[in-house]
Amino acid sequence: MEEPGNLEQETRICRTEATSHSRHREALPEIIDSIVATCQKETCLSHISPELxxxxxxxxxxxxxxxxxxxxxxxxxxxxxxxxxxxxxxxxxxxxxxxxxxxxxxxxxxxxxxxxxxxxxxxxxxxxxxxxxxxxxxxxxxxxxxxxxxxxxxxxxxxxxxxxxxxxxxxxxxxxxxxxxxxxxxxxxxxxxxxxxxxxxxxxxDIHPGAAIGESFFIDHGTGVVIGETTEIGNRVRIYQGVTLGALSLPKDAGTLLRGKKRHPTIEDDVIIYAGATILGGDTTIGARSTIGGNVWITESVPADTRVIMEEPRLHFK
CATH class of the missing domain: 1.10.3130.10 (serine acetyltransferase, domain 1)
Incomplete structure (x- = not known):
């Protein structure tokens, strides 16, 4: 059987906690008013409308x-x-x-x-x-x-x-x-x-819905692939993880200045692009049947039937 002293102490704790809870809740209306007031300002991005x-x-x-x-x-x-x-x-x-x-x-x-x-x-x-x-x-x-x-x-x-x-x-x-x-x-x-x-x-x-991609398209593994809005990809193209088909460095106000313009590369038929390659720019075209090696950085066009690879790195064992 629980001792009367313990029961009394627990009752006091419960009442104290209930009072504390009620006191803290009393601060909520002021916070709510503050949030509502902010929602009515232009600086708040919101969708407050009867329309769904x-x-x-x-x-x-x-x-x-x-x-x-x-x-x-x-x-x-x-x-x-x-x-x-x-x-x-x-x-x-x-x-x-x-x-x-x-x-x-x-x-x-x-x-x-x-x-x-x-x-x-x-x-x-x-x-x-x-x-x-x-x-x-x-x-x-x-x-x-x-x-x-x-x-x-x-x-x-x-x-x-x-x-x-x-x-x-x-x-x-x-x-x-x-x-x-x-x-x-x-x-x-x-x-x-x-x-x-x-x-x-x-x-x-990450594939933007605006990109134009031909048939028989294959992404192997895939994690980290980025394909920008104005990218054009031909048929039978294969790319690997970490490939970026993106835009060149964008100026201030790029959203307004470049919206709707060609900013991303064109990849022609039967191209293979290996892991980690970055190809940038709306004027950049990778010619048909070319192979782009891993980790390369390309900002200019590549002729058809070309193999682009990084110079073999030197390994040091210590």
Whole structure:
């Protein structure tokens, strides 16, 4: 049995803590008023509006469902066989249509209200652009198949196309890029970049949705790869981890001065770029069938059929 003295002491402690908690909570209204006042100033970046902004959670769900559609049977919640194929595809497309239309509509409406733009009929626009993306699925499936086969042909460690689709981070990154690039071409605000930045956070591979990338594209390992907005990549190009296809040193106010201009390199067909290579500049072209060695730094064009390598370093053993 607990002694009366101990019980009394615990009761006093509990009451003291309760009083302290109440006293500290009384400071919250002043903090809340301060935050609200700051939110009403121009220096606070906020979205305080009755109009909905695109949802990051919804974007992740769209990408998950798009992958189910692009690779039927691999990521589906239900088994797909020849008997239920049409039903399952129909179910996926119907759900995706509603998700896409809603988020595309939110994107346009947010832009209209934020920048006081002329009305584009956000609801109707959402339906139309969702149909356009879904109509592009057969083409996306075809080009993604070339990407997966390029991985199988270019990586001796790849055991099968199943392994590549299920487990290669580059397959995820390229799949998301292909979807986002389609939306980027449809001039959908916000969503394409939200998609590729989600993929970037998951895979470590940063591909801007504006980059133009041909078929049979393969990224081996992939971590640390950066491909800038105005990069142009031909067919059957293979790159390794840590490769940067970027812009030259940018001046002050570069966002305003260079937006929409070619800032990133062009990589022609059948080029291989090894780990750690950095290729910069909108006027830089790597000619077809060239091989770029690891850790090189390139800011000028390379002719076709050229091999560029670093001078062999000298090792010192002590």
């Amino acid at each position: 902004i695109p949802s990051r959670q919804a974007v992740r769900e769209i990408l998950s469902r798009m992958r189910q559609l692009l690779f039927p049977g691999y990521f589906s919640r239900e088994n797909i066989d020849p008997v239920n194929l049409k039903y399952e595809i129909g179910s996926m497309v119907t759900v995706l249509f509603e998700l896409l239309a809603r988020q595309i509509s939110h994107s346009f409406r947010h832009q209209c209200f934020r920048y006081n733009l002329p009305c584009v009929g956000c609801e109707e626009k959402g339906y139309q652009e969702a149909l356009t993306l879904l109509g592009s699925v057969p083409g996306l499936q075809r080009i993604l198949a070339t990407d997966v086969l390029a991985a199988l042909e270019g990586d001796p460690a790849a055991g099968s196309t199943d392994e590549i689709i299920f487990s290669y981070p580059a397959t995820l990154a390229i799949s998301v890029y292909r979807i986002a690039h389609q939306l980027y071409g449809q001039k959908i605000p916000l969503l394409p970049r939200m998609m590729t930045e989600y993929s970037h956070s998951v895979t470590g591979i």
